[in-house]
Amino acid sequence: MDGPYVKRSENGWDLPTVARRSFLRTSLFGAVGVGLGGFGLASLGFLWPRPGDELVGEVPLGDAASLAALIRTERAPVRVPEGGISIVLWDPANEAAMQNYGTDHQAVLDAETALMALNSQDCPHLGCAVPWCQSSQWFECPCHGSRYNRWGEWVGDPAPRGLDRYASSLDDGTGQFVVDLGAYITGPARTSNALQQPAEGKACVDV
Ligand code: FES
Structure with a gap:
């Protein structure tokens, strides 16, 4: 028992x-x-401090002309992991772009070539890192599928706007592309799509 x-x-x-x-x-x-x-x-x-949080103030990120050439050759942004930054080209000959970006992104190399520093580390939706997709030529967020064109402008749900960015300029003396990490710029509104770039190939993230 x-x-x-x-x-x-x-x-x-x-x-x-x-x-x-x-x-x-x-x-x-x-x-x-x-x-x-x-x-x-x-x-x-x-x-906790993330990689890149130690970068402060105005930081030279390399020779502007070389960066532009590299972006063109590779058909991809130059990534600066230390700052969570993706350097992209934008076109100052594009009227809407000049209106939207001309004031804060002053690294203009010639009539059709300028550089811009996007924050691709923090998706404006919920903060995931947003990798570049070589086939579509867009930034595509793996968390919930937000998409941004080559200039970081919003092209697909659910993010409320385009990628945030930093003010930047060209050092006339050294030719360096200088990013001001203290001058954070909220990404362009959903309606600000100066590039009008369709996906150029297969998406990297299924939505
Ligand atoms: S965090 Fe990027 S889409 Fe949600």
Whole structure:
């Protein structure tokens, strides 16, 4: 006959009821602990310095002409991981672009060539990094599928606007492309699509 603290299982093993309760309690606390721990770590992640946070003020990011040539040859932005920046070309001959970007992005190399520094590290939707998609020639966010054209302008849901960016200029003395990390610029409105660039190939992120 089993005592009050012992339960007989089907395979004949005697399992003390107290041990079973203790096991269930430990499991429950363990699960809650893991959940809270994950939440705590995620919260800390927002506070923890990210790569690039140490870059401050005006930072030269390389010879402007060489950067422009590289972007053209590779058909891809130049990525600066330390700052979460993607350097792209924009066209000052495009009237709408000049109106939207001419004031803050003054690294103009010639009539049709200028550089701009996008923040591709923080999607304006919920903050995921937004990689470049070589086939579509767009930035495509893997988290919820927001898409941005080559100039970081919004082209697809759910982001509320285009990619944010930093003011930039050309150092006339050295020819360096200089980005001002202290001058953060909110991305252009959804309606500001100066480039009008359709996807140029297969998407990298299914939506
Ligand atoms: S974080 Fe980029 S689409 Fe949601």
